[in-house]
Amino acid sequence: MLVSTKWLSEYVNTQGLNPKDLGEKITRSGIEVDAVIDRSQGMTNVVVGYVKEKVKHPEADKLNICQVDVGDEITQIICGAPNVDAGQKVIVARPGAVLPGGIKIKKAKLRGEISNGMICSLQELGIEGRLVSKAYAEGIYVLPETAVPGESALPLLGLDDIVLELGLTPNRSDALSMLGVAYEVGAILSEDMKYPEASYTESIEKAEDYIKLRVDAIEENPLYIAKVVKNVQVKESPLWLQNRLMAAGVRPHNNVVDITNYVLMEYGQPLHAFDYDRLATKEIVVRLANEEEKIVTLDDQERTLKSNHLVITNGKEPVALAGVMGGANSEVHDGTTTVVIESAYFTASSVRQSSKDHNLRSDASARYEKGVDPNRVVLAAERAASLLAELAGGEVLAGSVVVDKLDKSPAEVIVSPDFINSRLGMKISLEDMTSILTRLKFDFQVANGYLYIKAPTRRQDIKIPEDIVEEIARMYGYDEIPMTLPVEESKPGGLTSYQAKRRQVRGFMEGAGLYQAITYSLTSKEMAQKFALESAPVTELLMPMSEERSTLRQSLIPHLLEAVTYNTARQADTVALYEIGSVFLGETESGLPQEQEHLAGVIAGKWVEHSWQGEKKSVDFFVLKGIVGGLMDLLGHTADLTFERTVVEGMHPGRTASIQLAGVEIGIIGQLHPAEQKARDLKETYVFELNLVKVLTKEVETLYYAPVSKFPSITRDIALVVEREKAAGELQAIIQQSGGKLLKAVHLFDLYEGEKMEPGKKSIAFSLTYFDPERTLTDEEVVNAHNKVLKALAEQAGAELRG
Structure with missing residues (x-):
């Protein structure tokens, strides 16, 4: 809302107050002044x-x-x-x-x-x-x-003016008019305001003899007023009127249209002027449109109406889309001599529906949608008639044609001063409260310790006691509300353990060279369960925008792969992405999808490239495994972390593992199946996904530190010949279980499958470290422990020492 301070001064005394200071006072009272605009711009x-x-x-x-x-x-x-x-x-x-x-x-x-x-x-x-x-x-x-x-x-030209630009919230529709702003400024400055005069000499002819009115949609249009003005001279508006409209952001047209726009800005009540002769039937009928009915609006657009659109008709065809825009077939033009002024109360829902369906917003519809003052409908019509008589030489016919079924009674609110003070946490005297209500022009009485308030109909936002609390607070001054600390013991805000760990996860993934991605939660039904860690019923939308966004996802991997495809198609040689997001698994008892947070990552291309040294390394399984292992080490889960070979649809059968934490599966890791890579136009691509909830909620054992021992360790290397299908992790587990308390570390360092090996066999080499922090081990102790390891390997895995 643009407010000319010169125009405003006609309704309320602002003399001696700098416009910037006025803007500051308005802002402090609850309506933000976004800008103070000097129209002269230094000319x-x-x-x-x-x-x-x-x-x-x-x-x-x-x-x-x-x-x-x-x-x-x-x-x-x-x-x-x-x-x-x-x-x-x-x-x-x-x-x-x-x-x-x-x-x-x-x-x-x-x-x-x-x-x-x-x-x-x-x-x-x-x-x-x-x-x-x-x-x-x-x-x-x-x-x-x-x-x-x-x-x-x-x-x-009205350029010696200062304009205040108000940033209004939806509840303050009363300030969408000069009079509404005048009420507000009058309350702030403790000044009375005055209404503009609306006086004219009526003709002996009666309006009801010229126009008939019928409202068939009383629910959508409970109040309609029509006034008739004869002998109008359509011409250019006087300069003062044009200046005020331009200052308010409205384009001048001619004196008749400009008067309706002027009253709109002044009273906040939309008006419309019809050419009486173009109505043809001399009748106005307000009704709901017929399905597929047509109207050409003032913007020369033909619009197809629905049965829930309210229209003004001449009894035969629509002449206006009620509350939104007039029709071209009844437009005032240079040859117009008789004008019908429409002032009406259209319900907000009706106007909003028409405006939304036709993607058509106007100054009138904006005010109707937020609610207009029912007690200004008549006043605005009289003001327009007075201006038509003054500026267009019109002859106003006696009376108005009216249909009135509108309840104009004010909202009543009962509230106690104690209630107000308890909500504000301060002590405002009853005298100050009544002073504020008087300045706001609220009708009230004090009885039995309560304030009985009748909110003026211009303030459609005043409905409940809390609204009165807000009015008292803002007019008393938000700056006057004391700053206090809570009485009860309170804890400072901070992250939960889960949130802190999740932040650590993000930091680690980005430190490892992966970029965070945020993808859609919705996918296609075919992709919803692909790569899912667990099977559950899918959740589908009732009315999806498209088939590709119809179902809630159960894995993060598919959308990350789409992002990789998108990037590699644009010559990105290396792509490394991760995402922390929700997947949706079945339903909870409340009927809502069960939401679970997962972590997923995908890498493709080169992992190391130092062109100067000629060093290049492509991404492989062990790069991604190292990232997952490093993350688990950061979170304190290294001892419980294991990888076991598994089969997942869409992933390489020999390069895929399940990730387990203390024997519980928490995720998957591996390479995409070559067929899947080809279908997505990708080269070697590796992915992982973890159930982040299981990872971050698992308790971590207390970390203990020990001094560095002064006693040496002893290392023994063994090369084992085993079946080709035997997993190295299984062998390592046997070694750790049988090595006793002296065995401190087991490290896999070699794998051989070549010509000198028997068919179906392979050689795996481990380095075993024996150590006692309190003494030096003897060869005999190490040999005994080592023999136990070899015996267990032979018995449990059929492993033989390679000669």
Whole structure:
């Protein structure tokens, strides 16, 4: 909402108050002032000029040489505007003038002729083109005959004004009008406000003899008023009216349309003017539209109506989309002589439906959607009739044609001062509260320790006691509310253990070189369960936007693979992504999907590339396994972490493992199946996914530190010949279990499958470290422990020492 401070001063006394200070007071009272706009924009030396003579420039067809009276002299100015002519009063920027944007005007020579300044358009004075009347959109602006040459043009154009831009919240629709803002400012400054006068001489003819009215949709339109004004002269609005509309962000058209827009901005009540003769039937019928009915609105768009759209008709065809926009078939034009003024109360839901369905928003619909004051409907109609009589020479017919079924009673709120103070945590006296309510123009009584308040109908947001608490607080001053600490013992805010660990996970993954990705929770039904860690019923949307986004995912991997495909298709040689997100598994007892947080990662391409050293290393299974292992080490789960070969659909059968924590499966890791890689147009790609909830909620044993021992360790290497299908992890587990307390570490360091091995066999080599922190081991102790290991390997795994 744009509020002209000069216009505002007509309703409430703001004299002696700087507009910036006024804006600050309004902001502190609860309505934020987004900007304080100086319409002059620092302009100087811009005056009224009178064009005494105009001749064509001898060297340029599109330029004119004008002799312009600027008060103290007649000066020559070259002008290229197509509408400049002798006898006009125009806006002149004299040499030395400063225009918006810091543009300085100097004497100049154009095609050999001197130009002492510039004849200006409104756009050159900083007024937006969308606000300039169509008559002057392509040329200079012509001032009225009463303008005096030599005087400053800024006051004449309303550019000596400061405009406040209000950032209104949806509940404060009362401030979508000058009178609403005046009420607010009056309450802030403890000043009374005054309504504009609406007086005129009625004709002896009656409006009801000219127009008939019927409302068939009372629920959507409980109040409708029609006034008739004859002998109207449609012409350009006076300059003061145009200036106020432009300051409010509204484009002037003609005096009839401008008056309806002016009253809209003044009262917050939308109006519409119909050409009486174009109504043809001399009847207005308000009804719901017929299905597939057509109307051409004022923007020359044909619109197809639905049965829930409210329309104004002449009894035969629609002439307006109620509360949104008028129809072209009843538009006021230059030949209009009789006008029907519509002032009505349309329900917010009805207007919102029409506006939404037609993607059509207007100043009128914005106000109807938020709720208008039912007690201003009549006042606005009378104000418009008065202005039509004054500015268009109209003859207002006696009375109005009215259908009124609207309840205009105010909302009643009962609240105690103690309730207000307890909610605010402070002590405001009853006297201060009643003073604030008086300033706000709220009707109230004090009885039995309670405030009985009747909220004015202009304040549609006042419904419950908490609304009164807010009014008292904001007018008393939010700055006056004392700062206090909670009485009860409280703990400072912080992350939960789970949140802190999740933050560690993010830091580790990014430190390992993976970028975080955020993908859709919705996928196709075919992809929903692919790579899922556990099987559960899927959750499908009732009305999906598309089949590709119809089902909640049960794995993060598919969407990460889509991201890899997207990036590699754009010449990204290496892609490393991770995501922490939710998967959805079946339903809970409440009927909602069971949401579970997972961690997934995907890497493809080169992992190491040092071109200067000629070193390159492609991603492989062990790179990703190392990342997972490092993460588990950070979280304190290394001792419980194991990898076991498994088969997962869509993944390589020989390069896929399940990730287990203390014997419980928590995820999968491996390479995509070659067929899957080909289908996605990928090279070797490795993925993993973990149930993050199981990982982060698992308790970690207390960490103990021991001093470095002064006693040496003894290392023994063994090469074992085993069946090719025997897993190295199984052998390592046997060694750890049978090695006793002296065996401190087991490390796999070699795998051989070659010509010298028997068919179906392989050689696996381990390094075993024996150590006692309290003494030096003897060879006999190490040999005994080592023999136990070899015996267990032979008995449990059929392993033989390689000769």
